[in-house]
Amino acid sequence: MENLIKTPVEMLSHWVDTQGDKVYLxxxxxxxxxxxxxxxxxxKMHQIAGSLRHLGLERGDKIAVLSKNCAEWFIVDxxxxxxxxxxxxIYPTANAETIRYVVxxxxxxxxxxxxxxxxxxxEAAVGGDILRLAMPYDTMPAQYHWQQLLxxxxxxxxxxxxxxxxxxxxIYTSGSTGKPKGAIQTFTSYGWACEAVIRDLQVNTTDRLLSYLPLAHITERVAIEGSSFYSGATISFVEGLDSFVDDIQRCRPTVFFSVPxxxxxxxxxIINKIGEKKLKTLLKLPIISSIVKRKIKSGLGLDQSRLNGSGSAPIPPSLIQWYNNIGIDICEAWGMTENSAxxxxxxxxxxxxxxxxxRPVEGCLVRQTEEGELLVKSPGLMSGYYLQDEATAAAFTEDGFFHTGDLCEIDEDGYIxxxxxxxxxxxxxxGKYVAPVPIERKLAQDSHVDLICxxxxxxxxxxxxxQLSEGSKLQPREEVRxxxxxxxxxxxxxLESHEHVDAIIVVNDEWTIENDVLTPTLKIKRHVLEKAFSAKVDGIRGAKVRWEDEL
Known part of the structure; x- marks a missing residue:
């Protein structure tokens, strides 16, 4: 059977034939x-591929990419x-230990x-006989530089x-529960997911997308890079963290994905600029309300965005509701590395x-186990975990559904x-089991809470x-308490009696990727916090609120 799903390489030829002189990146x-x-x-693609052959690399060889998003990332891919x-x-924020493991x-x-x-x-993680090739930015020493490779x-x-x-x-998972696993994605599984995005979100050659979430993550690789391959849309990148807002305003994306x-x-x-009370008042006034909404959108650079999304970690429903009130609808989505996001x-x-x-997209089937675990099946599923046959076997049911590890409820309309x-x-x-996530969601409604575990x-x-939100750190402790x-x-x-929360502990140190509390996709590593805090918090009773330095 011929390949019905075109590969990104074929799609590139198509766009070169139909709009070759139009700006792409x-x-x-x-x-x-x-x-x-x-x-x-x-x-540039032909030239870089040629230089890799010239350097003795053969079809089927594996080649890593370690960089923040840029035009050259797409070209290399x-x-x-x-x-x-x-x-x-590999995530550009990965520490040496993770890089060494993946390599x-x-x-x-x-x-x-x-x-x-x-x-x-x-740098120490990329050792020995691995050939280093550099993109044209300030990066670690390499044997060959971009201009040479061209x-x-x-x-x-x-x-x-x-x-x-x-x-x-x-694609290695972000490792929220241990060592990363390498999900094997083929041209078919990747291509199916990209084409499904285009089909549903109706992205086309007139769209402008902004690529800034890590390309090492499946979501960006499918929803932004993949969208551009299959829709012919234009992609802009971000120069740095300091210029981020300017970069959004310069791109004025028509489709914008972000994380909670x-x-x-x-x-x-927005609240710091306008003030919470004032904003509520302004939004109640008919004509003023629409002017304020317009101003907020254009201040964010999202005045042209017809679709805003959020994924990769749970977003508080109260936050989506808040945005809905100011006229920005955020579509929450769910996916995993293993099912092409x-x-x-x-x-x-x-x-x-x-x-x-x-709801599941067309072509994706879902069902639940008796325990309430979500199972999914779609043409976007990985072939397995690289060199991990046992983990692969455990991940699938006999009829090919993938165990997501997520617990879910499905309502009568099929919403999950x-x-x-x-x-x-x-x-x-x-000896009682507790499900922490529903409790976290309830407590996170307090606006002083930035992150909770x-x-x-x-x-x-x-x-x-x-972890308190920025503004709350400046407020008097007793007010926050x-x-x-x-x-x-x-x-x-x-809550059930065995689920009652004995204490809220406000932590001293910020949770970051660098101190290993957050994964590169900003999920919290529960096991890391359990190890750090279990002994510290034991013995606090009676629904107390304490700062870590008061323990």
Whole structure:
């Protein structure tokens, strides 16, 4: 059977034929765009693929990519596909230990490095005989630089197209529960997911997308990079964290995906500028309300965005509701590395279903186990975990459904509410099981809470660890304490007695990727916090609110 799903390499040829001189990639350098047309991207792809052959790398070899998002990331990705190589993307924020693990486990022969904030700390992980190839940014020392790679050997042309079941990439999970696993994605599984995004979200050549969430993560690789391959849309990149807002305003995206963390930051900025009470008042006045909404949208650079999404971690329903009130609808979506990220989405946006992740997309089947675990099956599913046959076998049912590890409820309209993780449920010292996620969601309604993690394995009762929002850190402690105590006293009576939260502990140190509390996709590593806090919080009773320095 011929390959019905076209590969990104074929799609590139299509856009070169139909709009070859149109700008495809826009890379800001020193505050100005450096533009690449579709034709230029294809020429560079041929040249980079040719230089890899010249350097003795063969079809089927694995090559890592370690860089923040940039135009060259796309070009390298296409060159690896075209040359028959298997790409292994690594998070640009990964620490040396993770990089070393991925590089050794996958067996890469070469690595492309690009824009990195802390390459000096990461460099030791890329050792020995791995060939280093550099993109044109401040990056770790390399044997070959971008300008050299664009001249080495002969451009590679007339290569056989990738076949449907050929492995395109190994995507390592962000490792929220232990060592990362490498999900094997083929040209078919990746292509199916990208085409499904285009079909449902109706992205086309007139769309402008902004690429800034890590490309090493499946969501960005499918929803943004993949969308552009299959829709012919234009992509702009971000120069740096300081220029982020300017970069959004310069791009004025028509489709914009983000993560809960960033939607929260935007919300705080808006509230700090206008003031919460004033904003509520203004939104009640008919004509003023629409002017205020317009101003907020254009201040964010989202006045042209017809679709806003959130994924990769749970977003508080109250936050989506808040945005809905100011005229910005955020479609929550759910996906995993293992199913090419695109499975379930609340699109078209349904305000009545805020708090759910939406319904399965066409071609994706879902069902529940007796325990309430969500099982999914779609053509976007991985072939398995690289070199981990046992983990692969355990991940699938006999009829090919994937065990997501997420607990869910499915309503009568088919909308799915993710209620927690199977592995997150812990046993207290009283031998009772507790599901922490629903408790976290209730406590997180307090606006002083930025991040929250409920622990309790082996403790008499659960305890909530809280990182305060920026503004709350500046407020008097007793004010914050009173609010958190009210929230806690409002939540506990609605929980089973064994679920009652004994204390809220406000932590001293910020939770970050660097101190290993957050994964690169900003999920909280519960096991890390349990290890750090279980002994500290044992013995606190009676629904207290304490700061870590008061323990």
């Amino acid at each position: 826009r890379q800001p350098i020193d505050g100005k765009y450096v533009d690449f047309t579709w034709r230029e991207v294809q020429q 296409l060159a690896l596909m075209y040359g028959g190589y298997i790409s292994v993307p 050794e486990h996958s067996g890469v022969k070469a690595i492309f490095t690009g824009k990195l904030d802390h390459w000096a700390e990461q 001249k080495l050997g002969q451009p590679l042309v007339d290569e056989p197209l990738p076949t449907a079941d050929q492995v395109m990439t190994l 963390r960033l939607w929260t930051v935007f919300q705080l900025n 695109y499975s379930i989405i609340n699109y078209p946006f349904n305000a009545k279903k805020i708090g759910t992740v939406g 509410d993710i209620t927690g993780r199977v592995k997150d449920n812990f046993k207290t010292s009283k 409920v622990i309790g394995s082996g403790l008499p009762h659960p305890v909530a660890l809280v 009173t609010s958190l105590k009210e929230t806690l006293d409002g939540v506990n009576p609605h």
